[in-house]
Amino acid sequence: MKRALVLINLLFISSLITAQEYNPDADTLRFEGEHHLRNIRQLTFGGNNAEAYWSFDNKELIFQSDWEKINPQGCDQIFKMKADVSDYEDGIKYKLISTGKGRTTCGYFLKDGRIIYASTHEADSLCPESKMFAAGRYVWPIYDSYDIYVADSDGSDTKLLIGGKGYDAEATVSPDGKYIVFTSTRSGDLELWRYEIGTGELVQLTDQLGYDGGAFFSPDSRSIVWRASRPTGEEAEVYKQLLKEGYVEPKALNIYVSDIDGKNVRQVTDLPGANWAPFFHPDGKKILFSSNHHSIDKGGRLFDIFMINIDGTGLEKITNSGTFDAFPMFSFDGKKFVFCSNRNAERKPSRDTNVFVADWVENPDERDTGFKAVK
Structure with a gap:
């Protein structure tokens, strides 16, 4: 009986300490309704910083940036930083990992600490031409000069890993370290491909008309999740013409999952607008993704992060900042949550997209459901 009372007292004291550790008034980057996020911290402070992904030891983040303070190139380059934003041994806080030439995208850590990213630098040292609209439509450029490179953790010894004719980019790595999944036009359409790191074997995973991209592996490395368009009729013809010109229109995307061999495909979302940037919840049973489905009637400019069962x-x-929120990713221990947003502590409109890290709250309590932002 005494032992049980001691245990109850310890649990009570522990809960009090935990409650004291969180100060809602100091959580100036958190917005009301963000029940699963606490202690949000801003890690970058200008320009466009996106696709921030964790290292396998949860100590670093890799991201792409055009922030003039760290990148004079004029278009995205790949950087890494410590998750606590402390300096590296050489005194640098944001370390350039790519070559500083061409345009880069989609950096990711390999399990051995090396990094991979897509780049156009071998085709041209200058930034490739980019435009936001084609035929009156908002588009993303699909550069056929993108190839996937591997480099040491400090960016040295850069080598071509996956290349050839067409677009090769959007590469991510399985948690077991065996595979890379990426998007390629090597078969004529934007399809998902799997690369086996040990053997170099390539397997095509998707084969339906439309954009298949932005894939990530499940925590157990047995499934993948990705965004896809499935245009039909006139939209299919528009899709093919834009792709021929080197563009894709990301206005109608939904989330899909399958086994890692591309079998057992299931559509997860059936929502209007652009549903993209998916990532598995640590339990492997839910998915987080960015979407503008809730703002279509207002022009579709507002993107928030949502969570859904498979x-x-x-x-x-999940997010409620009234600004752009996207690119969610959990740390590999499931405790931290990184995302990119236009939010700021002053609550002022901004086009800067920065990297943010938060504590993930799996089971919100009254401190979360009743959170009131400091005005």
Whole structure:
């Protein structure tokens, strides 16, 4: 009986300490309704910083940036930083990992600490031409000069890993360290491909008309999740013409999952607008993604992060900043959550997209459901 009372007292004291550790008034980057996020910290402070992904030891983040303070190139280059934003041994806080030439995208850590990213630098040292609109449509450029490179953790010894004719980019790595999944036009359409790191074997995973991209592996490395368009009729013809010109229109995307061999495909979302940037929840049963489906009637300019069960049920809004929120990723221990946003502590409109890290709250309590932002 005494032992049980001691245990109850210890649990009570522990809960008090935990409650004291969190100060809502200091959480100036958190917005009301963000029940799963605490202690949000801003890690970059200008320009466009996106696709921040964790190292396997949860100590570093890799990201792409055009922030003039660290990147004079004029278009995205790949950087890494410590997750606590402390300086590296050489006194540098944001370390350039790519070559500083061409345009880069989609940096990711390999399990051995090396990094991979897509780049156009071998085709041209200058930034490739980029435009936001083609035929009156908002588009993303699909550069056929993108190839996937591997480099040491400090960016040295850069080598071509996956190349050839067409677009090769959007590469991510399985948690077991065996595979890379990426998007390529090597078969004529934007399809997902799997690269086996040990053997170099390539396997095509998707084959339906439309954009298949932005894939990530599940925590157990047995499934993948990605964004896809499935245009039909006139939209299919528009899609093919834009792709021929080197563009894709990301206005109608939904989230899909499959086994890592491309079999057992299931559509997770059936929502209007652009549903993209998916990532598995640590339990492997839910997916987080960015979407503008809730703002279509207002022009579709507002993107928030949502969570949904793999069977398409239980849609839940995670961010509520009234700005752009996207690129969610959990640390490999499931405790931290990185994302990119236009938010700032002053609550002022901004086009700067920065990297943010938060503590993930799996089971919100009254401190979370009742959170009131400091005005």
